[in-house]
Amino acid sequence: MTQAFDVVVVGAGMVGAALATGLGRDGLNVAMVDRAPAPDFDPAAAPDIRVSALSAGSERYLRTLGAWPHILDMRATPYQRLAVWDETRHPLATLIPRTLTEVEFDAAALGASHLGHIVENSVTQQALWQTAGAESLVTVIAGQSVSTLEQTRQTVTLTLQNGQALEAKLVIGADGAQSRIRDLAGIGVARNQYNQQAMVISVRYQGPVENVTWQGFHPTGPRAFLPLHSAGPDHPGESWGSLVWYDAPEELARLKALPSEQLMAEIRKAFPSELPSxxxxxxxxxxxxxxxHARHYFAGRVVLAGDSAHTINPLAGQGVNLGFQDAQCLQAMVKEARRAGDDLADPTWLGKYEQQRRPANRRMMMTMDLFYHLFSNRIPPVHLLRNLGLGAARALPFARNRVARYAMGIDEELPVIVKQLAARLPGIDQL
Known part of the structure; x- marks a missing residue:
């Protein structure tokens, strides 16, 4: 038996569940399919190791979906400040003291109460599953993966692992970087593997919850601290935090194999003095x-969103924020197509979605690559250049705040100088 829907969303992570909720609220009959069951939340458990820095723009979107109160009922940590600096040890560093090149973004300078929230991915996903499940027009199909996809001029049919068939006017692939929907639709990708990997470490530290997140840049990659919530009565006076350590794969493999006591000693040696105890x-x-980056964002009746369409260097935790921006834009285009009486997969509307989102996603890719290339080497002129750049950012609060407002989802355009520098990076023309 075939079930018919207006839209089938494949992938019920944060972006997919947001789309399913939003489209259901707009009056479309939606199926949300995921191979995993709904995530659990245990308030007494240690935090999820995967966390994201949700921007003010993402917060606004999640409020419109009704998910933000659920997130706050679980746990989310606001941060008011973000600091960055160069930790490279080099003779040229003596020419420019770190105190002159450390850059801090402060919510107060932007007229905001906070820059964003650090939230566990599973918390955001669980809140969005709650909102999707509360929508009468959303059917949640968990524990099933997609086996086949067949398109005709009028419909697209998905066959699930259990043999169930779903028919729709439009299929949204939100099933991650290794998207099966993207592959079944025949959409290729341009991919650039970085030489680094990222290690994420969940820790407890002594003291109250901090209101600052920071990154120190090393030639092997940044090392970052993200504050989380209080550790509760079982650990009085302590708080949870997340550390991110970028380095060569073999170095991270060595670190992961260490006993906790030795890994703690390595962290204390490698991280700056700003790290809490x-x-x-x-x-x-x-x-x-x-x-x-996907070669195209849609093919026929299949359209991509979130990591299925693009992944970026996670230096500033912007991946999910870009995904939520995709979701808002795609939801608006599908709603407009329906209001106009057009086919939900009309290439005019899907083309408008790609025309809006591809350049925006590419800009953020370029910006993250600009940081990667500037901070991932020891060449003296480049070292001097990046310190001068950080010094200029410190001295020019207007430009600094423009970048912050863009990252927060307040402004839609990066400063021109940032776009010009990023456009000169190798491989950008392939995006």
Missing amino acids: LTHIDACASFPIARQ
Whole structure:
């Protein structure tokens, strides 16, 4: 038996579940399909090792979906400040003291109460599953993957692993960087694997919840601290945090193999003095990082959103924010197509979606690559250049705040100088 829907969303992570909720609220009959069951939330458990820095723009979107109160009912940590600096040890560093090149973004300078929230991915996903499940027009199909996809001029049919068939006017692939929907639709990708990997470490530290997140840039990659919530009555006076350590794959493999006591000693040696006093390591994991961009955002009745369409260097935690921007734009285009009485897969509307989102996603890719190339080497002129750049950012608060407002989702355009520098990076023309 075949079930008919207006839209089938494949992938119920943060972006997919947001799309399913939004389209259901807009009056479309939606199926949300995911091979995994709904994520659990245990308030007494240690935090999820995967976290994201949700921007003010993402917060606004999640509020419109009704998910933000659910997130706050679980846990989210606002941060008011973001600091960056260069940690490279080099003779030229003596020419420019770090105090002159450390750049801090402050919410107060932007007229905002906070820059964003650090939220566990599973918390955001669970909140969006709640909102999707509460929509009468959204059917949640969990524990099933897609086996086949067949398109005709009028419909697209998905066959699930259990043999169930779903028919729709439009299929949205939101099933991640290794998207099966993208492959079944025959959409290729341009991919650039970085030489680094990222290790994420869940820790407890002594003291109250901090209101600042920071990154120190090393030639092997940045090392970052993200504050999380209080550790609760079981660990009085302690808070949870997340550390991110970028380095060569073999170095991270060595670190992961160490006992907790030795890994703690390595962290204390490698991280700057700004790191709070750590008391416990709960978990660590590493993953490769790559820049990836789909050749097209849609093909026939299949359209991509989030990591299925693009992945970026996670230097500033912007991946999910870009995905939510995709979701808002695609939801608006599908709503307009329906209002106009057009086919939901009309290439005019899907083309408008790609025309809006591809340049915006490419700009953020270029910006993250600009940081990657500037900070991932020891060449003296480049070292001097980046310190001069950080010094200029410190001295020019207007430009600095323009970048911050863009990252927060307040402004839609990067400063011209940033776009010009990023456009000169190798491989950008392939995006």
